Amino acid sequence: MTSGWIIALLVAGLLVVIAASKSAWKPIRWIGLGAMQLVIGAVLLFFANLIGDLADFHIPINPVTALVTGLLRLPGLAALIIIKMWLL
Structure with missing residues (x-):
């Protein structure tokens, strides 16, 4: 593995630990939760x-679409698909 992947995995692991802990430092926890939502959204979009x-359909993976999908999960993904199909 390259050093970039190792650093990314360490940072992601640290964010998961911080988000899961019940520390008194709330802003760090919110950043960790937001990062987890971005990752979940990116995986769903992937x-x-x-x-x-299979149907030549593509939704770009960027921070906005990943955050919408991560926060709203499948309804957010369905909303992005509907927007892509009928409005754009």
Whole structure:
């Protein structure tokens, strides 16, 4: 593994530990929770794009779409798909 991946995994692990702890330092916890939501959204969008490749359908993975999908989960993903199909 390259050093970039190792650093990214360490930072992600640290954010998960900080978000899961019940520390008194709330802003760090909120940043960790937001980062986890971004990762969850990016993973959901990745799988949606993987399935969407069969029908030539693609939703870009950027911080806004990942955050919408991460916070709202499947309804957010469905909303992005509907917006992409009918409005754009």
